[in-house]
Amino acid sequence: MTSAAERPLLFLDVDGPLIPFGSSSDHPRAAAAAAVGAADRGNPLLARLDPGIGARLMALGCRLVWATTWMEEANRTxxxxxxxxxxxxxxxxxxxxxxGPRGLHWKTRALVEWAGGRPFVWVDDEIGTMDRLWVTAAHPGPSLLHRVDPARGLEDSDFHTLAGWLDTVTGD
Structure with missing residues (x-):
């Protein structure tokens, strides 16, 4: 059983998981926002953000951490x-x-170092086989490297996978 202080970390990427790259017709929110001129500060892709996804992420009970090249801009925007x-x-x-080894994502080692042996989930659209192999060998705690389809972003099936894994790790 994991205490509240030891909640698993959830490393979260923005581009792909939160801002899907599929066509606008695949994203009704984006199409509706564009129709009313919601192209936000020169980045029309921000209209693809699902305003309810934050609550779903918080409900997972993890300690959320931005793992994105957006850096502090993720907090502001x-x-x-x-x-x-x-x-x-x-x-x-x-x-x-x-x-690192050929095929290792440039984020992987930093995420494992930050986790420091604690359980973690990494949600990204660029996770590959070498990342999984490297984390298995280098990280002593439980981990889930969850690749999201960048054309679709986080969907119900992703949340079911995340919640299921977290239930097995936390004993909830």
Missing amino acids: VAPRIGLPRLPVMGWPAADAEE
């Missing part, structure tokens, strides 16, 4: 639109940092 509070933001390795 994305969080208020989806109902999230200010979240911690992952720092990324310097561009000249040591490279």
Whole structure:
């Protein structure tokens, strides 16, 4: 059983999981927002954010952490639109940092280091086989690397997968 202080971390990417890349016709919110001129500060893709997704993420009971190149901009621009509070933001390795094995995502080692052995979920659209292998070998705690279809973003099936894994880890 995991205590509240030991809640699993959930590392969250923005582009792909929260802002899907599929066509506007696939995203009714985006089409409706565009129709009323909601292209926001030069980034019309922000209209694709689901305003209710923050509540669904919070309901998972994880400690949410931005794991995105948006960095602090995720707190200023994305969080208020989806109902999230200010979240911690992952720092990324310097561009000249040591490279990992071929196929290892540049985020992977930093996420494992931040987790420090604690259970974690990583939600991203760029997770691959090498990331899974590396985390299995390098991280002593439970982990779920959940790849989201970037054309669709987080969907009900993703939330079912996340909640199911979290139930097995936390004993809830």
